Amino acid sequence: MGVQAGLAMSGWRFKSTMNLSRKDMLGIIDLPKEEIDLILDTAESFKEISTRTIKKVPTLRGKTVITLFFEASTRTRTSFEIAAKRLSADTINISASTSSVVKGETLIDTARNLESMNPDIIIIRHSAAGAAHILAGLLEQSIINAGDGAHEHPTQALLDMLTIREKKGSIKGLRIAIVGDIAHSRVARSNIYGLTKMGADVAICGPAMMMPRDIDQMGVSVYYNMGDAIKDADVVMMLRMQLERQEKTLFPSLREYTNLFSLNRDNIKLAKDDVIVMHPGPINRGIEITPEIADGPHSVILEQVTNGVAVRMALLYLLSGGTK
């Protein structure tokens, strides 16, 4: 490899030295566009570390990161843990099923006790919206929201935005369709906040009973017909049908849902030829997306997972140490 090729690939984009203006990462709603750019730029540089033989840099040596998960997760918790370890932080994982929560300890007591062990960053997932915000107000440590109820999942939106930016060059001006159970989806909510801020034209689609009540104020267009929503889309983001959050009355027929709102080989032709298909996982194969699309050439689902580690490394780095 000659030096010319090497330098050409460096993409000499000037990156300014700036900080996040916050102690915590709780949601996308109050994150300015400049800080989203900073996180994505930093994540882009961090990706290379995961391709090395020795996948580790010493930056967060001596820092302690706790993941506190009150809801099931494999991808997100593992991703945070790998991100922290690749930065040389020590990680401790606590999940509700093996913690004192089963003995009746409250969230706040659990958090106070963890604080007494002097961690530096606490990553929390909880079924109650606002759980991360409560900890952020109580504790000195940086809190990262890894999903709070149906409210926000900021790191998922950031990794989605990184993936879109990588594949399409920029988010601005893209037509992006988000399809599924919008009301129950923290992924959709965080992505709507982020993508509209970055200048995308966001189309939301799902059954009427699965639309959030405040959807009119979110700066998106709303569709109840899948074909209309994904027509000429640059990006189609399918959401997981959250069977565990559905009340039976809201959800008469899974087969009807699949017939109307599943992404398949026929309706994908309505989108642009170079459309990318995204899904936050875990996939319900055959419900919101057919296996041939999930595994097909348009799918970037596994690249989203790879980018998840880079985005979380970037956040851990940007939230660590120094004066805030």
Next chain:
Amino acid sequence: MDAEGIERSLTRIAYEILERNKGTDNLIIIGIRKGGISLAERLCKKLSSIEGAEIMSGMLDITLYRDDVLTTGKRPAIESTYIPFPLDHKRVVLVDDVLFTGRTIRAAMDALMDFGRPELIQLAVLIDRGHRELPVRADFIGETLPSALWENISVNLTDNRNADEVVIEES
């Protein structure tokens, strides 16, 4: 130091690198971001035109290995590192514009070790301004420029070679 001076220094350094390493076998030139990148690129061009061989090269961002990365007020921006080959048994020449405290070079050597076990690491700099805080020395030096601690030394390289310069300013 003016454009001609910089050019002559780089030419001499290129010959010194070839002499010391007996050619370009297993030689890799790695520029340290940001100041070392364009110097590394120019050195590579000189080496390959002298020897008529392709020279392997890469770039290194040492930020994540700095000893003050979390203690300065701002988180420094991270640029990408590009070393797409193992460094095992390679002769690595690190290139930077100014050698000062030596802390950057310490960080760079730690980073290189994560890419394999080089046979050796050598250091080429355009300016050695003294004031070392770590036991580090350069193998190839353009010019030794004793300076006061409060002075800034900047190496300005542009696409227009004639405007290249090294400037000392009071800070």
